[in-house]
Amino acid sequence: MKYYLLSSLSLAIFVSCNALATENTEDSNKLSPKTINKTSFNSNSKFNYPNISGQLKRKLETTNKNIAIKISIKLSDNLINSDDTNFENEAKAVLNNAGIQYSNFNMVGTSPLFTIEITYEDIIKLSNSSKDIYIEEVSLNTGNLSKKNRGYRTSFTQSDYNGHTRFKDLTGKGITVAVIDSGVANVPQLPNVSHYCFSKHIDQKGEPSNCPQNYPNEGGSARTIDGKQDTHGTHVAGIIAAKPLKGGAPAGMAYNANIVNLRSLHKNGNGSTFDTIEALNKITSDIPDVDIVNMSLGSSSYASENCDGMLSGHLADYKKAIDNLAKKGVKIVVASGNDYQKGYVGFPSCLQNVISVGAVYPTSGTDDYTNETYNSGNVTDYTNLSKHVTVLAPGHNIESTNANYDEADPNSLKLKISGTSMAAPYVSACIARMLERNPKLSTTEIKDIFKYSVKQGSKKNDYDISRPMLNCDDALLLTPSSRT
Template sequence: MPTLTELMEEELRGFGESSARYLIRLRSSSDCREIVRGLREPGGCPAHQVEALPFINAVFLQLQSPEAFLHHPEVEGVERDETLAVIQDKATRLSPGEIRRQASFARSKPFIPWGIRHIQAPLAWKAATGQEIRIGVIDTGVDFSHPDLRDSIAGGINLIHRHLPPLDDNGHGTHISGTIAAGAGQGMSGVAPHAKLYAVKAFDHNGTSFVTDIVKGIDWCVNHGIHIINMSFGMKSYSPSLETAVRNAAKEGVVIIASSGNEGKKGIIDYPARFPNTIAVGATGRNGKIAGFTNRSTQIDIYAPGERIVSTWLNGKYQELSGTSMATSHVSGVAALMMAIKPGISLSTLLSGLQRSAMPISSTARKAGFLGEINAIRAVRAVSRKKQRSSHVRARVQASAGPAARIPISSR
């Protein structure tokens, strides 16, 4: 039987238009970095055709014949590098003046969107504002120049174009970032206004990405001491590589919060929200009931406002969007408030606090097994009363967080 390197070299020699993106997951006895090093020796393949992903011990490769690798003794599995998409429904773009005119609380400063007020986040700010908590937003990037986000953004990386900063060319990432942690001031305020945001641009201007880019984004977050990862995107098919990345991040104490999807399906939700090591989020509407567009299932861990959510947008503007993406950003903000109160909190304790403090959606929903809607002040109080700590996570947070240091825009 040919060696794994020989098989890869043969595939790369036949690289052409018929090639497709694949991930080859290796058994623990093999080292993906060594294999890629050998392939890139003088006269070897170009870097864009093959890449090591040590976080999940896999090799990204352009293949024409994936079947040749399926039964190799060094290979754990082979999967196509599938696409993912951000989850959103666009509505009317709003100017700052229009926002204030439409809001019933127009005279309040800073501007607080209805969802943030509905979950009672302002009441929690006396106890915590997300200080010293780092949140990675794996999305389309962020508008660094937006006046409501300038003080909140502390770093990031562009995984699409490594030589460029993670600037948003779609709008979705900027909208998510605003709900999570827009800075308290004269503009909009997010759920955790003093948390620090890290823009991990893994999605292009169309809002699409590949599993490989998400894996690299999770890896970057783990390596840079991120405490919470917001994943407002989804895919329908199962990816072992993505689940491995999520599981490895959870082992390092990172809390991952993900959207359930917007198809209005019953009994099923999107990946990565379906993975057991994430907090899966569904959406509620302005009426406090489960939104018609949200996927719903007993696999959903918590619900949050996701209908007609106003948040920051490109070029210093604001936009109103609906979706489980918007609900997810509310939960990421509340998780930051809870972590600020209790830096050593584990995923299980945090999720328990969210669920125990949730507000009932309806008696019918409860009987069907659907949990409640997030409530910030109750969640903060719940975790304040919880004394038990996870020593593993506490040690990681104390070592990595410090006083919310800035991580420069990264190219690796």
């Protein structure tokens, strides 16, 4: 198993994702590219290079041949010296062997992945030169998007989703969900939230604490000085447990569940691994009633499958904190991340004791940025997806609570955001309803119910990876109401 170690944490939200890493499935690298006659190549015709991503292929069919394109290139195991963790020499050898003139060469972290800028024709030349690489465009929507491009035309509310129509008596009552995130604002749909804040490891010496003075370390309820920092966590919490409110955002799927807010992500949606570990340990030691932990966050560390045996240092401590909660029967739900990784998921969603969640499009539509169409149930392009993902749930253009609402404008109580961050709380909310029906369910049993009770998510683009797609009605139907 390949594992790439970087330690920064970030929100698993599509619009704020800044990772450049892109991976492919190992099967893709086993295919050999077709030879092509450069002089007779028609840029408007279909072509097939198994080591070029589908999205990049489509762009190459219509782009100007002289335009430089920023791409990422993944080296296969065949090209990697196992005794050397510095892959720069191997990467440059691939380029030199193909006679490629490139610019802006950059290795991505400690992984066998690098980015360069080359022309259209050189991409084809590079693809022909080696079957042991995988080429994908470094899409602008993994970086800073304009405000216009962050919106999507599709419309969706929780009540529209298949799985929120039956078992209306199960609303999450008596279940407590801890949201480790960027904070939960004091909005009308989320009353009586308990608050905790952890920032000592991200705080810079001499600077004010990232826990605002009117955002207490624990207990009470308060709206932060800068509500923008709370946008993500408030939206996530609302998907789980927003109260029905006339004229406001849709009610959460488990609107009677209790929310505990543990803020460990701060400026720009980033945070310290150590602060998140402290938040996890706080639940273990001092918050005994938590049933579910929702972690719509991730890192720049990736694994293709269970990563429990690959960890050391602070990530081993992170795993230990999650394992301690799991031993107490707490269910931990983690977003798989939005880094376009195919065959990989981000840490901590690669751990055995978590329920890893990817995102699907809940409705059909057209992407405003790429102009590509998608169908309801398709896995979103940005979802990190491997066979380690437990279940897929709606994650695109999801409407939920808005931390920065205007009290004079009821329409401002709702906000639409996309990402696996939005998919994870759907699963947490469904589990809250399942636990209300049967509090003794184990994580393994919940995974089995998802596996056998739901339909498979649609295959997407070039990747033959299919995972169960959430249908909470079916999951509740297979949840025994009592146990001998």
